[in-house]
Amino acid sequence: MSSLPFPLSAVVQPFSDVVHALIAGVARLDKSFNPLVTLQRLRAHRFTLWDTIYIFHIANATMWLTLMTDPGYPTKLAIPVLYTIALLIPFTSQFFVPATPVFSWILSWYSSRFMPSEWRPSISVSLLPTLESVLYGANISDILTRFTHPILDLLAWFPYGVVHFTCPFVVAAFLWLFRTKSTLHLWARTFGYMNLVGVFIQLVLPCSAPWYELIYGLTPANYAMKGSPGGLARIDTLFHSNTYTTGFTNSPLVFGAFPSLHAGNATLEALFLSHFFPQVTKFIWAYAAVLYWATMYLTHHYLIDVVGGACLATAFFYFFLPDELRGPAALAPPPNLHLGGPGARNKYDLYDLEDPARGGMMLSAREFDTVSEPSSDDEEVDITYRSPVPGTTSFPSTIQAPPPGKKATTGNASRGKGHRHTASIASLIRGEERGPEDGWSPVAGSFPFTSTATGRARVD
Template sequence: MAGFIHRWFLSERPLNSKVSELETSWNPRVSLIRLKNYKPTIKDICHYGFLSSVLLFVFISFPAPWLLKLFVYCLFGLLFMIPITSQLFFNALPIFTWLALYFTSSFFPASKRPPITVKVLPAIETILYGDNLSDILATTTNSFYDILAWIPYGLFHFGAPFVVAAILFVFGPPTILQGYAFAFGYMNLFGVIMQNVFPAAPPWYKILYGLNSANYGMHGSPGGLARIDKLLHINIYTQGFSNSSVIFGAFPSLHSGCATMEALFFSYCFPFLRPVFIGYVCWLWWSTMYLTHHYFVDLMAGSVLSYVIFLYTKYTHLPIVDTDLFCRWSYDSIEKFNMVKSNPLNNDPSDVENVPLNMMATSSAMGSELDGELDTDNGESNDETDGDEDAGNPRSMSPTLFDLSNSSATSNTSLDLQGDATPRSIKPRAFD
């Protein structure tokens, strides 16, 4: 750690680089001008079209007064329009969509929901591993094991996403928090959709009811966490799991998915601590089965889901980490993976000449700030762009809607209306 800090102080990168700055404007006109000059890509249309369809489904399905639902959606719309708040809400939209769908799941009518499977998961468990691993681990219980299992499952799971986000924001490269919110939100969103499409009973159900058929009128169970309630003289877990929005959501395990996603992002930023993060995932796997909340096949499914989404996010959104730098303010530029240029089958000589094969630089001097482009005295905006100058330059990029709040001086599709869009390279502000 001492050597790591030493490299930070010896770094020649400026600690107050604009690449790490956040948006501080409260003027909605800034967002309107950016939106006016924005041209969405196919990826953006799929991204926001899918999330919008889920939110529309939640709007229709959630049993609340229509005026109240309209008020909530309008409030969110306002927060999306104010620049200082939009940088959070745009990037966290997958997380908000997942939470909205999760808390709406309990209101789906039972007559329109798939039947609950009770026998499939234990059968798969026996076929793949020779026995029910959860039953084996839960055979011997004592207070020490209960506390040891409660720490990652009942404590760390709920607080870890916020801790990870804060650490990534400070010590990771600029814009990495956008990627974390994207991956974390989509992993949980897909997980909840799968749990609703394929409802499955967890191990505690087999302990209480055997292999008898389940129905949506049943209450959930805290499993082994009931012993924690008894030990600490509380009723938090018994009440919480009994009234869970997704009671029969054993497959996939989102506890495993969240822990795996956190470990993947930490391993990406701090590779020298990878064994610690792997150990944490294994610890949570054991506690999950010991507390009879998931089968091992559920844990594997959650981890695989996280890994697939992380890989997509890594090669489409994440900045490349420089392990010689200490924190976000040490970066004066960021680079991202270029899938086309790093393709070994791409033998175009022009690509080799103009752009590095393994990555594409996405940084340069910021130029004038957005407030210099907006005439606040007369309320008129300057929409001048220099899109023709960097046309054809392989280093120029059109921003995606994922980077809506990521102020990039590019071509005439730029959302920041930079006055100097030269064909050198681009340097986004990191709206984490």
């Protein structure tokens, strides 16, 4: 791959890495379809206090399935039946068990439309705009919507209406391909519970979005009102469709403005990718920043909704992030993934250094070797008896100093090349900080040697 030109290798190499990671990921999958294997694992499982969370999921699913009227009974019984089958088969359970919080959130979000009116609290239409003005001195979302343009509409639509729905799957795929299994489970757990709590907050504290204020002002709202696509209606007009108009009009949570789960999901994705893939940090946070703006530009959220969603995501990320994934282990690849060899990235890409072949000022490995190592024509210097004091050279009494132009040799003289840049450790330590009790001899113009005749030190 190194023989390819830089622009081509920059495309081919990542593709090669993804293919290798995909092959390794498929090899790691449990391909068994025998439910007895799952039952044996369940019997061998050591239950902990955390496992009681599944009691909550069962109770939550039971409540929403009971309230669900579309699909009605007995068709809706297919949901728990199929899910139970997916949990029993090892091949599918490896996906469905970690994703239980995600499915619990989806079920809660969809079935919230069937809640009886007497269970629902009153809708606040003035709380968010009032807090917006008090906290920030102005209605920021209103200011951002005063000027619209088709280019701005497209710029806001792509992250809000497209990437928002696909990015969670992209994050999960990259964690599965290039990081350990525990990171993928962490993503599913954090993503699912954050959105589930967000839906519960929206149900307990229903608030109207900016589009409601533009259409109805501050008149009281009721649950019979339909949702609105807000600024996304301009996208439907641009593409001659009614995708967003239909979707938002029939939204289960019409008055779920606070917190913004669009902002929450973008923040969580940015936190995960910047933590487990630091090389994409600036790109994913740029996406999050554009989405923050898009939520207000499209009149779907106030600024306080965006802040609330970002804070919720940050709290869940650091609450669920285990200590063992806070250090270098966060970058550890799966055990069977090895991207080394001929197809691996070069050392400059691996350590995020500037490659001189791409116009950088760093020395290449060959250039560094040329500078660091003496050539065959250079005079080799034996450092065995090199003096730590520049300009002086001393030898033991049993070794005669070589004549000028020749090297000192001993019976154990090195046969390889010397290294011009090797320095004596003794010369790097200040004389006043070492002494005989530390195993050092006083360093002066030469090394001291003990005379066998007088027993006193002398200097040659």
